[in-house]
Amino acid sequence: MFSVQLASALAVPMIGDIGAPGTAWLRLTIGALVFVLVQRPPLRALRRVDVPVVIALGIATGVMTVAFMEALDRIPLGMAVAVEFLGPLTVAAARSPHRRALVWPALALVGVVLMTEPWRGNVEVAGLAFAALAGAGWGGYILLTQRIGDRFSGIGSLSMTVPIAALTVAVVGVPQAASHLTPALLAEAAVLALLMPVLPFVLELLALRRMTHTAFGTLMALEPAIGLVWGAVLLDQTPSVGQLVGITVVVFAGAAAQRGGRRAPSETALAEVQPV
Template structure:
């Protein structure tokens, strides 16, 4: 049987994440952001544990890495309360600024300074005259999710270097669930067990965690890391598309331009010369970079 092209796998991962996140926004509207995060991470943890059957950490270093990894995953889920204030495309673009900033801070090249300026232009366009204003609370939550995403990238790279396969991810998502599920239960209690809510939660967990991880894992075996990073930069645009199709969120021309700026800055931050570039590649080399996030 012919294998699907690796870029198609990555594109499928990007689309799966954002459409899963669109469903997650609907779920947050029904059971609140803490409830949506509890269902997403709790169900994703169960599915990943069944899929990978990881062994427990064997050393204190491995344990601390899993705990840090999982805490970063929990922090990335601040995107869900942000989505209560922001359209999906804008929230995704703001979150992507975290790893873009990480990649730019670890490089001293002039071109990367231009990428930083382009990303800053995108942020400015969110508030530019003629563009619709956005609530500050939503912006801050999305940026906090982006900072957690940057930490996740660093820690996922370290986890990947110490252990092959999805075991560390499954354990990290389980720890993230331990941190977040009690908050959802305290907020909504038995409402989270309603059959319709559980079905939606499973769909969110599969689309935004389990499926994209599997697609990325297959793609990363066959694609250069810089190609993965460039395809990842399509996330703001795919988030805008998911917002239109699933949530009936329509962005104006200025806001689409803002998404384009952030996506272009992300692509520029991860594209490296094939030879002679000694700068780090954190955004692209961190491995499957959205496995437990959002």
């Protein structure tokens, strides 16, 4: 989470230069190259039933990335992360054995309203919509990553899904970024790619192999707060008192969504698939 939100804050100037799709495409493309160089995609180990999951995860990753970049171009970082967090929080609540857990996404929504302060009349609807789309992609990413991560050892799944994500975003990203490519820009994009997606995706894959969806979602409740801090420190996005209350409500709702933890041994057993 620390790495993801640092990368998000540092990406804002690049978004201003080459646009959100161009920034997302560059980061995903460089990340894809890193994953493929570290471990060749285990295509021979793919079963027919795996193919739709791999493709869906790649598309979800691409949509999540470009939608969040579009949100950052319109609304403050902390606000974007708070809205996006509704995705994994809903996953955590929906998969809880207790129906009362569904109250937590509703409470988080109250926190988001406090953060956006619609009564001031300056709500950026497009930015909120992109953040919500990123949240939907994030929720799908969590579910699909756990499923495909259990099938392949190492980072084999990432060496397949991140290139798909890069191709998904290329349709809108290449036209924006192509005319701006310089050695300096590529170097900057490489640093951002290491911060996101390379390091976080590897760590999240390892975490989801050991944790339930709901426990993962609960820990992710810290992410809006981390985004708020990076926005204030690096982007001079100082929150109001009402927004601080809102982010506190979002974090509390995420942490309260459930108290589960470790996945059962039967869930974490990995298929014996060797890296290719």
